[in-house]
Amino acid sequence: MLYTIPDYYRQFQCTADRCEDTCCAGWQIVIDNKSLHKYRKVRGKFGRRLRRSIHWRGKTFRQDKEKRCAFLEPDNLCSMYTELGAKGLCRTCRLYPRHVEEFEGVREITLSVSCPEVARILLGKEEPVCFLTYEKEGEEEYEDYNPFLYSKLADGQKEILGILQNRKIELKERIELVLSLAEDMERYVEKDKLFSCDEVFEKYREKCVCAEISETVDRKFCRNPRKVFRKLYTMEFLREDWEPHLRETEDILYGSGRESYKKTQEEFAEWLEIHMPRWQVQCEQLLVYFIATYFCGAVYDGKIYAKARMSVVSVFLIYEMLVARWCKNERQLDFEDVVEIVYRYSREVEHSDKNLELLERIEY
Ligand code: SF4
Structure with missing residues (x-):
């Protein structure tokens, strides 16, 4: 599989509680099946909170009146992360602000400028952006796809x-x-x-x-x-x-x-x-x-x-x-x-x- 990334990709680092906004409000975050399965198995107090804070049918996290994710603390830190670590995040949260366009044998990865820190990196860049490619094992075939x-x-x-x-x-x-x-x-x-x-x-x-x-x-x-x-x-x-x-x-x-x-x-x-x-x-x-x-x-x-x-x-x-x-x-x-x-x-x-x-x- 061929991957492409912009040359500023590795410059990005989430500013977490220093971020002037947050990516955990305003959007409905869809949870992948693997993470849902994992969340069902969490025990104790946090496990109970987890079960209450997910729309199991819609496969999304619940939000408060201001559309903030149920796991977003007042200081803008994610309690899912603090309780379960990076591995506890669902695919959407783990990937953001990475954006992946999928094609047969190719993954084009960009960083979304909807994250203020990414916007800052891109807009502060003087030289023309270069795109880097690398290969990793794994292939798949798409139906109805014109290579x-x-x-x-x-x-x-x-x-x-x-x-x-x-x-x-x-x-x-x-x-x-x-x-x-x-x-x-x-x-x-x-x-x-x-x-x-x-x-x-x-x-x-x-x-x-x-x-x-x-x-x-x-x-x-x-x-x-x-x-x-x-x-x-x-x-x-x-x-x-x-x-x-x-x-x-x-x-x-x-x-x-x-x-x-x-x-x-x-x-x-x-x-x-x-x-x-x-x-x-x-x-x-x-x-x-x-x-x-x-x-x-x-x-x-x-x-x-x-x-x-x-x-x-x-x-x-x-x-x-x-x-x-x-x-x-x-x-x-x-x-x-x-x-x-x-x-x-x-x-x-x-x-x-x-x-x-x-x-x-x-x-x-
Ligand atoms: S918007 Fe970007 S910098 Fe802010 S919390 Fe989300 S990933 Fe981090």
Whole structure:
């Protein structure tokens, strides 16, 4: 089995009770069968607590009114961990914030930016992210799986990451190239020209050299940014404070009309260039993160373009939230604001299959 991990993977360490948030609230944690079996056998006082704190039929941990896990102590430490040790955790808790995409013979492991500490590592990284591979014993075969498509998608992902990390080209142009490449690739795959995708890759390698790019993403987004933003209301809300946050952001950004929106955007872009030029790199790292996490998933549904577009839409929405935060902060923004906006966005959108599906459908 081949495993891939980003080069910052081993840098991560959970900050536990020092974490400004917690991963043990807001989400329904599904317990795997092996852990359920183990929990049934725990004896004594903690065993009794365990039995009371699990929805055995739904296979989830019970939560309090604030949606905090029944095992989460007021100091944000997990009593399951303190009582039973790391081995006592269920698979979901053991893995988080690791995210695993499974393919035949391949496991792509990323770290989810819904964890503030991961967001901090990724957004603080200056050099382009590299992906490392290693092999471990174990193979399995999947039914209805197209290994040829996966292999081409992996090639396409590599090309896309190469474009996104080509810092000689303006970021907006890199984004435009990536979207066009994904669109072309999907067209080829639909026409059963999978093995001709190399022509597409070659075409974009040449485009990168002469930077022959037709239309910037910026122009596309500006057609109706509010409409794109409002799609977030159609999603499932995982935390109570998310909807008020969206309403406030919408009001700040779009509440005073188109002209005011445009003016704020221009002023923010100018401010960003002077005071936070690192945003360009952070934006690249986020795009790389979304592509690395989701692109090859197109092997299961063929939606190659949607995977690239959802990565761009996510970064666009994060950017809009940054603009609103900057306005709210009286035209100030710092690294921790960016970290907070990124991890909160990811928590709401990336941890719900329904939300991910909706995100893939957002047109702009
Ligand atoms: S969100 Fe991340 S840093 Fe915070 S408790 Fe969970 S794993 Fe640890």
